[in-house]
Amino acid sequence: MARPFKQGIDYFPFDVELLSDRKLRRPKNKYGYLASVIYLALLCLIYKDKGYYLDYSEDVREDIQLDVLEFLQGKFQPTTETVGEVIEDLVACGLFSRDLFSKNIISSHRLQCTYYKATADRKAVNIDWNKWLLKETEMRELCSRHIILNNFINRPKNEVNPPNKTVNQSNNTQSKLNKSKQKESKESKPAAAAYFDNTELNQLFLEYLDIRKVIKAANTERAVTLLLNKLKPYDDAVKKEAIEAAIMGSWKSVYPESIVKNSKGKKAKTSGEVQISDDRKKIYEELDEQDEAWIWAEENRE
Known part of the structure; x- marks a missing residue:
């Protein structure tokens, strides 16, 4: 019998600076220890389930909040409403992607990097590219032989972020990429x-x-x-x-x-x-x- 397919991961590295992230200051100032615990609880739920994102759509939102509350059992357990408010603040301060959260998805660039590195030896990993934040260049730097990178390059062209025609980009392609980056930079500068x-x-x-x-x-x-x-x-x-x-x-x-x-x-x-x-x-x-x-x-x- 074939081994059951595994999507999530069993453990993740706890960076010593994880809870001292400057982005976490405002939520901690507002909610105290709840901000840190709920942040860690969400990471655990994400890595355990899909591995790189958590569905936070309306029909499962309360279940997610209740799952988070299991990490906070005790005499002074907060309400699900408070958990929801903390989650929104964690998104607002940039710990999770605001763009994905607007689509009822909880994820971040940082946790996807962790997931990518943790699954480097796997033969199969299912990725929804609409929820994936890492770019091809970033994945190559983390691990150039990853199955996720291979699937990313060879995914159908009609999907989000169509792949390059070849793995090794030509000078012309690289030139276009550089011009595209310069254009994005110029477009973003006025706002900044x-x-x-x-x-x-x-x-x-x-x-x-x-x-x-x-x-x-x-x-x-x-x-x-x-x-x-x-x-x-x-x-x-x-x-x-x-x-x-x-x-x-x-x-x-x-x-x-x-x-x-x-x-x-x-x-x-x-x-x-x-x-x-x-x-x-x-x-x-x-x-x-x-x-x-x-x-x-x-x-x-x-």
Whole structure:
């Protein structure tokens, strides 16, 4: 009798920096230990089942949330609603693919790399290319003799991301690929440079805009302009701290004037934490509501 086909994996490497990932900061700040445990629970469920993704469609969503709750059994077990909110925040902060999540799929580039390496010796692996995030060049670097890579190259041309005609690309093909990358780069630059010249600061602001979407704050042109005007008078260091504080607090607005500085203009602490008092946080939460009402009024003004 043939050996039963195995899709998932029995174990996965636990990177020592897995739970110190900067992307996990905001969910941990909001939900505490729940964010870390739910993140690990999802990885276990993904690797155990399909290996590289988890179906999170509406008909199985509650079952997934209940499966996650089994990792959190105890006196202070959260509700399925809380689990769902944490999962959405894990996606919003970039730990899982936002594009796939919009299609009710939970996966990430990082976990697919892990799965690819873990299945390098297998003779057969089933992959749905609509859910696959790794590019051919990435797979070649990880393992050039993988069955997944072979199937990727020889998959039907009418599928997503049609394969190259040959395994070894010609100079002409490589030239076209380079031009395509340059075109993508040029197309993406305006969006990335639209707010700040500082790449790191701009990326942080884009992350904050994603957070605003999660908390149901509209990122209209007027709303974004008002946010940028609040940050404009300050230097990049203050802007960065203000945006990080807004991300960690899930605020609808930014408050650069609140950043506490010592007499020399340096951070009061070197740990990277933004210095904002609890009283100030309560005030800013109230200001969030006022700012949102003001933005709404500005948007509807003739």
